[in-house]
Amino acid sequence: MSLEILLITAFGGALLTYLAGKVSYKGRDFLAVVISLVLVVFVACLYGKAPEKTFYSVFFGIPFILRLNMLSWFFAIAISSLGALCTIFSLSYMKGRERTNFYYLTMLVVNAAMLGIILAGDLVSFYIFWEIMSWSTFLLISYNKGPALAAGMKYIIMSIVGSLAMLVGMLSLYTTYGTLNISEISAVIASASSGYILFILIIFGIAFGIKNAVMPLHTWLPDSYAEAPSPFTAVLSGMLTRMGVYGFLLLMYVIVGLHNVITPRLLSYHYILAWLGAITIVIPTFIAMLQNDAKKLLAWHGIGQGGYMILGIAFGTSLGVAGGIFHTLNHAIYIALLFMSVGAVQYRTGGERDLNSLGGLIKKMPIAFIGGLLGIAGLMGVPLTNGFVSKWLIYKTLILQRSPFLAFAALIGTWGTILSVYKFLHNMFLGQLPEKYENVKPAPFSMQLPIIILSAAILLFGILPGIVLKVINAIETSFGFESLNVTLWGITSESGTLNTINIFFAVLIVGIIVWTVFRLGAKSVSVRQDDSYAAGAHIPKDKYHYTSEFYNPLYRMIKPFLRDVIDEFYYWIASSVQRLSGSVRRVYAGDVGYYVMYIILFLAFLIFVQLKWKLW
Numbered sequence: 001m002s003l004e005i006l007l008i009t010a011f012g013g014a015l016l017t018y019l020a021g022k023v024s025y026k027g028r029d030f031l032a033v034v035i036s037l038v039l040v041v042f043v044a045c046l047y048g049k050a051p052e053k054t055f056y057s058v059f060f061g062i063p064f065i066l067r068l069n070m071l072s073w074f075f076a077i078a079i080s081s082l083g084a085l086c087t088i089f090s091l092s093y094m095k096g097r098e099r100t101n102f103y104y105l106t107m108l109v110v111n112a113a114m115l116g117i118i119l120a121g122d123l124v125s126f127y128i129f130w131e132i133m134s135w136s137t138f139l140l141i142s143y144n145k146g147p148a149l150a151a152g153m154k155y156i157i158m159s160i161v162g163s164l165a166m167l168v169g170m171l172s173l174y175t176t177y178g179t180l181n182i183s184e185i186s187a188v189i190a191s192a193s194s195g196y197i198l199f200i201l202i203i204f205g206i207a208f209g210i211k212n213a214v215m216p217l218h219t220w221l222p223d224s225y226a227e228a229p230s231p232f233t234a235v236l237s238g239m240l241t242r243m244g245v246y247g248f249l250l251l252m253y254v255i256v257g258l259h260n261v262i263t264p265r266l267l268s269y270h271y272i273l274a275w276l277g278a279i280t281i282v283i284p285t286f287i288a289m290l291q292n293d294a295k296k297l298l299a300w301h302g303i304g305q306g307g308y309m310i311l312g313i314a315f316g317t318s319l320g321v322a323g324g325i326f327h328t329l330n331h332a333i334y335i336a337l338l339f340m341s342v343g344a345v346q347y348r349t350g351g352e353r354d355l356n357s358l359g360g361l362i363k364k365m366p367i368a369f370i371g372g373l374l375g376i377a378g379l380m381g382v383p384l385t386n387g388f389v390s391k392w393l394i395y396k397t398l399i400l401q402r403s404p405f406l407a408f409a410a411l412i413g414t415w416g417t418i419l420s421v422y423k424f425l426h427n428m429f430l431g432q433l434p435e436k437y438e439n440v441k442p443a444p445f446s447m448q449l450p451i452i453i454l455s456a457a458i459l460l461f462g463i464l465p466g467i468v469l470k471v472i473n474a475i476e477t478s479f480g481f482e483s484l485n486v487t488l489w490g491i492t493s494e495s496g497t498l499n500t501i502n503i504f505f506a507v508l509i510v511g512i513i514v515w516t517v518f519r520l521g522a523k524s525v526s527v528r529q530d531d532s533y534a535a536g537a538h539i540p541k542d543k544y545h546y547t548s549e550f551y552n553p554l555y556r557m558i559k560p561f562l563r564d565v566i567d568e569f570y571y572w573i574a575s576s577v578q579r580l581s582g583s584v585r586r587v588y589a590g591d592v593g594y595y596v597m598y599i600i601l602f603l604a605f606l607i608f609v610q611l612k613w614k615l616w
Contacts, residue, residue, distance in 0.1 A: 003051055003066040003119050007043050009035070010112030014105055023102035029091050032104050036288035043076045049248040059269025062180060065121030071254070072118040075239075075246050078329055079118070082238045082336055083111035084402035086448035089340055090231040092444040093347055103143060107232060112138045113240060119244060123170050130243075134159040137240060137413070143229045153225035156218040160208035168277070169203040177574045180421050186255050201269045204251045209236045213303045214310055216566040224301035230343030237302045237339060238360065245309050245328050249272075252313070253321075253479040261316065273314040278409035280307030285416035289423075294342045294353040297424055298335065301379060304413055305331045311410065312394045315401065318481045319491075323393030325472050330386040330461065333380035336455040338424075344451070345428060346445035355423060360433025364440040369429045372450035376421035378458045381414060383496035383503045387532040389490070392498060463500050464488055 013035030021028035051068055087107065090287035094100050113136060118131030125499070134156065142152030174180055178189055189197065206217070213221040225233050252261045252270070281304050288300035309331070312324025345361060345368060346353055362369045378387035391414070395480050398407035442448070463470055473484050484491055490498030
């Protein structure tokens, strides 16, 4: 199986799906699902193989190279699997909407472009696929028009800045070494000065930092996640944003190399990046706590969880990088699951995502509730979920490396996560069911199936993390790290052991005890749904529960400190450029008299300069 056939299938399948939609919507839907599943099988069959293919192009004679290693396979299987599930989820969610042919075309092109990025063996093809991904993403974010168009514009402007930074780095590497082949650059860059290596790390880090929404480059993300169609938001939050993580791994441990990145200096690149990761954890997590829009709440958590990934991979130890890579996959699973649960609720409630307008949907949509429950469990890092394992690796790294402040920042992020996701789950599924949702039906099977699969993956990789850690260990050894002692149940080391089977039995025993106590207790009594009290006060019938506006007192206290000053700064730059452009535009008045006056003034200026010159 060749890599070029994989990409031809991905891009060609997107075009065939679009053409099939001109004939039959059902045929288009069937073809989109089949192509997505074929890509999963194709990538799965490439496990353990390392093919490389060079295509000599007419583009200034620069070769295009495709290659596969364990790092690219890891991301490829995640991209293709999540893409297939989101395509299946789209079947019902997008039914009856406008421009669905366009939606499926761009959705499949985005997935194909991501596969191209991680298979690229040179920076030219990497850049081309990166641009295809960025512009296709802009089209999908803007799909719903209105506020979505503004969100898309913010995204693409930030992406262009990142692309320009990447282009500058590529030109510098080409003029210095005469090649853009990643393998050849990594072989010669070790002889470069530390200043030049730092320049390359910073210039490419800007591009990857924007894509991964590292603060202060995060401002595009909240609106983009909120306004994009929910099935695509699952792709955007799950893997597309994490192309930034892939970029950092490629840059730091493949191109530049482990020994050139990890240095003992206090103000070294990796140490500063780790602190940016810590800041990215704390601030967005507490902003998420104050959101009432379900998608924006998850969007801010998407920024915060990206901070854990950066913190892990930036620290540059075997455990830390393993935790960062594993958290990338885990986050893709649970955040996609959460956006699917929100999408299912939106689908059945007419697009409602205001947490204060929902409630009591657990009996109406049990599968969506289970997805939401397991999703937030993974997000918080509850034992026996995948998020627990990756966060455990990161926490242990910070403790062993004696970084108490970074560890405390990561812990604060977990506390903030618990506070905010409680509101997410409770306000959506628990409490009173509003009367207008009494006839709500469960989500269609095409939505429930991806939710069930992702829910199972959270438990599978939480109980048997060795399935993934063995692949991650192979990635790390290729980077030059020491091999980890990985078992099916976790990791064994001199400083401690992670054994999830012990945790599993401990949780099982505690669960049985709690269940027994409840069974022996008093029987529950059914009451009217509106027969509910909070602190002795009767709750109005139309107000679903007392947790509405739950954090208002806290919000009033900290609101002055929660302004997104970075976003305001970017808006100030934009408005300043707009005013300057408006002033310059007035020069081109279209009146001949003005142009004659400009010429006369210019000639007068030249005469004045000439007279002064003669006097001197």
